[in-house]
Amino acid sequence: MHARATFGQWGEDEACRHLESHDYKIICRNYRCRMGEIDIIASKNAEIVFVEVKTRKTLKFGIPAEAVTKAKQTKIHATALHYLQDNHQYFKKFSFDVIEIVVEGDKFRLNHIPNCF
Amino acid sequence: MYAKTFGETTCGINGEEIIVEVDISNGLPAFELVGLPDASVRESRERVRAALKNSGYKFPMTRITVNLAPADFKKDGSGLDLPIAIGILCGSGQINAEAISDKVFVGELALDGGIREVSGILQMIIKAKEAGRKEIFIPPGNAAEGELVDGIEVFAPESLTKLAMHLEKTEKLAALSKRKMSIESNCVYNVDFSDVQGQLVAKRALEIAAAGGHNVRMVGAPGAGKTMLARRLPTILPPMTEEEALEVTKIYSIAGLLNRKQGLILERPFRSPHHTISHSALIGGGSIPKPGEVTLSHNGVLFLDELPEFSRMALEVLRQPLEDGFVTISRVQATLTFPATFILVSAENPCPCGFFGETDGVHECSCRIGDIERYHKKISGPLLDRIDIQIHVPRLEYKEMKADNRAECSADIRKRVISARELQLERLQGTGLHCNAEMSRREIKRKCHMTLQAEQLLQKAFLALGLSARSHDRIIKVAQTIADLDGSEVIDTVHLAEAIELRTISKG
Numbered sequence: 205m206h207a208r209a210t211f212g213q214w215g216e217d218e219a220c221r222h223l224e225s226h227d228y229k230i231i232c233r234n235y236r237c238r239m240g241e242i243d244i245i246a247s248k249n250a251e252i253v254f255v256e257v258k259t260r261k262t263l264k265f266g267i268p269a270e271a272v273t274k275a276k277q278t279k280i281h282a283t284a285l286h287y288l289q290d291n292h293q294y295f296k297k298f299s300f301d302v303i304e305i306v307v308e309g310d311k312f313r314l315n316h317i318p319n320c321f
Numbered sequence: 322m323y324a325k326t327f328g329e330t331t332c333g334i335n336g337e338e339i340i341v342e343v344d345i346s347n348g349l350p351a352f353e354l355v356g357l358p359d360a361s362v363r364e365s366r367e368r369v370r371a372a373l374k375n376s377g378y379k380f381p382m383t384r385i386t387v388n389l390a391p392a393d394f395k396k397d398g399s400g401l402d403l404p405i406a407i408g409i410l411c412g413s414g415q416i417n418a419e420a421i422s423d424k425v426f427v428g429e430l431a432l433d434g435g436i437r438e439v440s441g442i443l444q445m446i447i448k449a450k451e452a453g454r455k456e457i458f459i460p461p462g463n464a465a466e467g468e469l470v471d472g473i474e475v476f477a478p479e480s481l482t483k484l485a486m487h488l489e490k491t492e493k494l495a496a497l498s499k500r501k502m503s504i505e506s507n508c509v510y511n512v513d514f515s516d517v518q519g520q521l522v523a524k525r526a527l528e529i530a531a532a533g534g535h536n537v538r539m540v541g542a543p544g545a546g547k548t549m550l551a552r553r554l555p556t557i558l559p560p561m562t563e564e565e566a567l568e569v570t571k572i573y574s575i576a577g578l579l580n581r582k583q584g585l586i587l588e589r590p591f592r593s594p595h596h597t598i599s600h601s602a603l604i605g606g607g608s609i610p611k612p613g614e615v616t617l618s619h620n621g622v623l624f625l626d627e628l629p630e631f632s633r634m635a636l637e638v639l640r641q642p643l644e645d646g647f648v649t650i651s652r653v654q655a656t657l658t659f660p661a662t663f664i665l666v667s668a669e670n671p672c673p674c675g676f677f678g679e680t681d682g683v684h685e686c687s688c689r690i691g692d693i694e695r696y697h698k699k700i701s702g703p704l705l706d707r708i709d710i711q712i713h714v715p716r717l718e719y720k721e722m723k724a725d726n727r728a729e730c731s732a733d734i735r736k737r738v739i740s741a742r743e744l745q746l747e748r749l750q751g752t753g754l755h756c757n758a759e760m761s762r763r764e765i766k767r768k769c770h771m772t773l774q775a776e777q778l779l780q781k782a783f784l785a786l787g788l789s790a791r792s793h794d795r796i797i798k799v800a801q802t803i804a805d806l807d808g809s810e811v812i813d814t815v816h817l818a819e820a821i822e823l824r825t826i827s828k829g
Contacts, residue, residue, distance in 0.1 A: 267382045269349050269382065270349075270350045272349055302349060317347060317348060317349060318347075320348040320349045321348075321349055
């Protein structure tokens with residue numbers, strides 16, 4: 205796998221670990237359809253959560269959450285809708301979260317922004 | 322976190338207080354600006370962001386909601402940058418929330434954190450004072466205006482950093498010292514009535530116009546000196562009162578025409594728009610109405626050179642402000658009333674070629690009768706009816722032009738005008754009026770007294786000249802001014818006769 209993809213993959217692994225330690229159940233990872241991709245789909249207390257993970261090594265180009273632009277949000281919305289229809293879960297409560305991970309030396313900082321778009 | 326600051330914007334010629342609320346909450350980085358901002362306010366987001374960063378502060382990378390209250394009227398101008406920036410600093414805990422209560426902030430931000438000047442500061446400070454705010458922060462470029470208002474502490478920080486340091490009490494700014502509004506200061510004009518040789522009738526007419534606030538129309542051949550005379554009218558007008566000067570300064574402040582160093586405008590305005598002016602530029606207009614030429618000449622002179630060349634529409638819109646002394650402009654966004662009390666001075670030629678009625682034997686009018694008629698038709702009767710003094714300005718003869726005797730200077734004429742105005746103010750006490758031209762029929766009946774002979778003369782003239790009721794009133798007003806200049810208590814036949822002559826000369 206390409207180095208950058210591996211790095212992103214690592215971020216998503218960390219995000220999953222974080223979610224699980226906060227009592228989320230991971231339902232699906234890297235859900236893909238023709239509309240786009242959702243990094244993590246998890247659930248907690250009968251609520252379904254669509255998570256976009258952004259991982260960065262440097263803040264030179266802005267914080268990770270800034271990269272979740274309007275266009276990206278629209279894409280995730282469409283993909284989520286596709287997922288819900290595909291799995292016959294029309295009336296579920298759901299939320300869209302962003303998890304940003306910034307690497308600082310050997311450590312990293314993780315920020316979970318719930319229900320943000 | 323929530324923070325509340327106060328900003329100011331303008332509405333018509335008055336300031337309007339805006340409450341700027343900032344809420345910073347968790348979420349994706351976003352900046353929502355609500356409360357009917359127009360384009361220049363919406364763009365403040367980019368300026369605020371860069372200014373905060375370059376001043377060494379953090380622009381919070383979370384969800385920022387800014388609300389401009391009251392939410393029902395449209396905000397314009399870049400002066401809201403500063404309260405938004407302060408609100409964000411406060412909402413994100415970078416400065417103390419208590420430090421900003423009861424304070425008003427106005428200013429446009431430069432990307433490096435500097436504070437740039439905005440227009441309309443004077444009325445904003447006045448409004449902040451009326452609202453009971455203790456301190457206002459304005460751009461350093463507008464400091465001259467800040468020195469004019471008493472009863473509120475005015476600061477002019479150069480940059481966001483200096484302002485924040487003042488609010489945090491680490492490095493205090495000094496409040497602007499108040500300048501005494503000295504109306505007395507002598508304004509220097511670079512023109513004077515002594516420059517004009519001869520033209521005694523026209524000079525007398527302008528003196529009467531200045532004394533009573535009457536409108537003047539001058540008709541004459543090209544080069545006779547109409548424009549020269551009109552330009553010298555402000556030099557003999559009485560100085561403005563403090564109230565008038567403040568009003569004029571407010572108008573110029575909002576129009577962005579204020580000299581940054583000067584502060585208060587002491588000279589009466591003199592405006593001479595070009596004849597291609599549109600009607601909305603003349604009376605004011607725009608989607609959020611801005612003052613037009615009639616408002617910019619408030620308390621001064623509006624000079625329309627080549628009157629028949631103006632578009633008919635532009636001339637007709639003058640009728641209402643000439644009568645009422647204000648204009649109300651209605652647009653979808655707002656309906657605003659601007660003051661417009663001015664002396665109208667107009668100049669025109671008697672015909673398109675300019676020499677109609679010339680008797681020197683050299684020039685002959687080459688216009689066809691139809692052309693002359695069409696030329697005059699441009700100016701409607703109702704408009705002419707509102708002009709009290711109408712005179713013919715003849716071409717100078719060689720002898721007159723080369724005469725050695727110095728003509729009377731403006732200062733001397735002005736003295737007579739001032740004493741005539743004092744008599745008027747005394748007589749009009751309690752009516753709220755300032756000069757004879759503003760009198761209505763009621764005041765004329767009560768305040769103007771005529772001798773019996775004058776009364777008889779007026780009756781004769783009314784019948785012989787076929788005067789209208791309005792003309793009748795206007796002749797009395799001008800006669801009253803002439804009597805005032807004479808220092809006479811009652812209007813005598815000489816005063817009335819001169820007034821009638823001044824009104825009718827151009828027709829004969």
